Amino acid sequence: MNVISDPPSSAETSWRILPQGDRCLIISFGDQIDASVGKTCLAAARKLRDAQLPGVTDVVPSFVAVAVHYRPDGLGNGPTYAGLAERIEALLADGIPADASGGREVDIPVCYGGEHGPDLADVAQAAGLTPEDVIQLHSQPRSMVFMLGFAPGHAYLGVHDEKLNIPRRPSPRTAVPIGAVAVANRQTVIYPNRLPGGWNIIGATPLTMFDPAREPAALLQPGDSVRFVPISPEEFDRIKGGQL
Incomplete structure (x- = not known):
């Protein structure tokens, strides 16, 4: 059974990690649509994709947040919210690259x-x-x-x-x-x-x-x-x- 813990605190950072059901978590970077926030979401999504975290099935940026979809295996061996949130917290705390989206x-x-x-x-x-x-x-x-x-x-x-x-x-x-x-x-x-x-x-x-x-x-x-x-x-x- 996947146990959802309290979301990690990120007092020194500019994001919050929150559960979204039992197969997704949301990394929120703000509450207002802004180009700089959007670019941060894109850069964070790229970093998470590049990390290839086990059990993660999709990483989806939006205006102010990034959704990380994952697949628990039901046997206790797949990712849990608490464990995945901790790994993401560590990755982002290591720095989000300045946006060089490579977009066309x-x-x-x-x-x-x-x-x-x-x-x-x-x-x-x-x-x-x-x-x-x-x-x-x-x-x-x-x-x-x-x-x-x-x-x-x-x-x-x-x-x-x-x-x-x-x-x-x-x-x-x-x-x-x-x-x-x-x-x-x-x-x-x-x-x-x-x-x-x-x-x-x-x-x-x-x-x-x-x-x-x-x-x-x-x-x-x-x-x-x-x-x-x-x-x-x-x-x-x-x-x-x-x-x-």
Whole structure:
């Protein structure tokens, strides 16, 4: 039986280790979405993967934390929360490398507004901007991929200018089109498939974000740096057609 002990104290450090069920623990690095915290999560996740801790099946970074999944064997020989937390505590106390994520620089073409971005005008109005201003704010700086979640290949990017601190839609859509580029709370998500969602759709990309036959299946990976490149509807159709 796996015994969950009290989480280790890390008074001198900037993380907390907490149990998450009987097969996962969470290393929390903060409670606010921030690029520096996100980079720390990525660096810590890399260090834990490189350590190849016995019994660990996956290491998953998120905005402010890293999930470490492990597999107890039920016979007392596999990792326990207490033992694994102690090993992770020692690894992180030895130092988390400065982030050199090795993430790629990726250009994502986006057709903004019109049928591809039905919420662009509403976002502009809420932000007190023109639609052109929103496109410029969204596309000019690079955005970091913090994590994948919600669905396979579903990338969360940010953090955008404070002017794009727009809440989600009051009523979510039951079906958001594949490739939709949507914003909320200074973040962007790109829908890899037709999914429900309440984010504000400002455009769409013709690129295939998730393909199980591709390696890796997800086009974007945590740590990648993305530049959104505005394109015309004609360019959207040309790129989309060229992928078929």
